[in-house]
Amino acid sequence: MKRLATICVAAVFTWAGVTGAGYHAEHAHWSYKGKSGPVHWGEIDPRFRLCALGANQSPVDIHRLIEAKLPDPKVYYTGNAQEVVNNGHTIKVSTIGKNEFSIDGIPFDLVQFHFHTPSENTINGQHFPMEAHLVHKSKDGEYLVVAVMFQEGKPNLALSRILADLDPRPGHPKKLKEMFNPGDLFPKKVDYYRYDGSFTTPPCTEGVRWIVLKTPVEASKEQLEQMQKIMGHNNRPTQPLHARVILK
Ligand SMILES: [Zn+2]
Known part of the structure; x- marks a missing residue:
């Protein structure tokens, strides 16, 4: 249950993040380090949410x-x-x-x-x-x-x-x-x-x-x-x- 709760909270933050000011769908910038690095990909754009929430991700x-x-x-x-x-x-x-x-x-x-x-x-x-x-x-x-x-x-x-x-x-x-x-x-x-x-x-x-x-x-x-x-x-x-x- 604890794990499930953590995932739900993360999902809420993801959506809150993308509806905030300064979000541009066409120019979602991602990279391999810092604030646009892999651990943040799921928060950058709603289209990227599987990066954070997917259960069958690569690489492995x-x-x-x-x-x-x-x-x-x-x-x-x-x-x-x-x-x-x-x-x-x-x-x-x-x-x-x-x-x-x-x-x-x-x-x-x-x-x-x-x-x-x-x-x-x-x-x-x-x-x-x-x-x-x-x-x-x-x-x-x-x-x-x-x-x-x-x-x-x-x-x-x-x-x-x-x-x-x-x-x-x-x-x-x-x-x-x-x-x-x-x-x-x-x-x-x-x-x-x-x-x-x-x-x-x-x-x-x-x-x-x-x-x-x-x-x-x-x-x-x-x-x-x-x-x-x-x-x-x-x-x-x-x-x-x-x-x-x-x-x-
Ligand atoms: Zn590749």
Whole structure:
């Protein structure tokens, strides 16, 4: 009961906050630190309230694993990475052509991919220096995010193409001179963890299928440092699992 009461009070404050003076729906500003940081996202805009109140939020720490015979995903990527932008929250790359990832018998089309430093999801409490999110959408508007972890090692070819053309200033998109297949971001082995979660940025929409690839890929120390320098720390802290389990 005590817990329930706390949640109700938080909800009241959220609504009180957004009806106060100075609230601008079109310019709800969120960030990764201070007064507009992750712990405040739910208070910034009523559309962001799931960030505070949702019970199936991402990222998570990958633990509490259940053994399952997870099927091989059907990955059919024939398109290309096209344009890169620092949008002020992340380095985002748009894609063109047919890039399809099928799971549960549903084809999901790749919309964009982007990066977080350090990783958002953690595995047994451990962060990786970087995580890529490949965001897919089905015809019915459902979302699937495929997460790829990066560890320090050999230079990464896909990253070198992104960094070669990226304008680090926020809001300056640039076409990639040398396009590449988004599947180049994947490790050879696509074994994965699976759970149901949310967007890791406002509005923290739930009902998102998460596939976290078990095998990390490599990037050089310089590449990882460059990405981090441009994006800063753009990782939302891990969220409680509540009733969820993670399949492996
Ligand atoms: Zn992301």
